[in-house]
Amino acid sequence: MGTMGKGFILWLLGVPAFTGLPAYGADLELQVLDKNCFIEIFEDDNFDVDDPHVVLQGPKEYATLKNVAGKDWSNDIESVILGSNATVRAYEDKDFKGTEIAFASGQRVPNLGKLDMANDIESLKIACGK
Numbered sequence: 001m002g003t004m005g006k007g008f009i010l011w012l013l014g015v016p017a018f019t020g021l022p023a024y025g026a027d028l029e030l031q032v033l034d035k036n037c038f039i040e041i042f043e044d045d046n047f048d049v050d051d052p053h054v055v056l057q058g059p060k061e062y063a064t065l066k067n068v069a070g071k072d073w074s075n076d077i078e079s080v081i082l083g084s085n086a087t088v089r090a091y092e093d094k095d096f097k098g099t100e101i102a103f104a105s106g107q108r109v110p111n112l113g114k115l116d117m118a119n120d121i122e123s124l125k126i127a128c129g130k
C-alpha cells in the first residue's frame with residue numbers, strides 16, 4: 001500500500017467528521033496505524049457484545065472517559081481485551097489519579113471486579129509495544 005492509501009485509511013479512522021480532503025501534514029505521514037495496539041472496553045462483564053463496547057486505538061491517553069465514541073464511559077467498564085502490542089494503565093479517578101492497574105499485552109479481563117475495579121475506571125493510558 002502506498003503513502004496515499006495509508007493516509008486515506010488514517011483519514012477515515014481519525015477524522016470522521018472532516019468536511020474536506022485532509023492536508024497531508026506531518027502527523028498523518030508519520031503516524032502508522034498499529035492494528036495490534038488497542039484496548040476494547042465493555043460496559044458489561046464477560047465481553048458482552050450486546051451492551052456497549054468500543055475499540056480504542058493506541059497510542060493514546062484519556063484523562064477522562066466522559067465522552068469516548070459518544071458515550072460516557074466513566075465508572076462503567078467491566079471487562080477489557082488488549083491487542084497483542086498494547087499495554088494499558090487504568091486509573092480509578094480522572095486525570096490518571098487514584099488506584100492504578102496495569103494490563104499486559106494481549107490480556108483479556110472478563111471481570112474487573114476481581115481486580116476491585118469494576119465500574120471504577122475513569123482515565124487510561126494506551127501505550128504500544130510490549
Ligand SMILES: [Ca+2]
Pocket residue numbers: 044048050051
Ligand atoms: Ca449485558
Ligand SMILES: [Ca+2]
Pocket residue numbers: 042043044075076077078119
Ligand atoms: Ca458497567
Ligand SMILES: [Ca+2]
Pocket residue numbers: 075091092093119120121122
Ligand atoms: Ca472511579
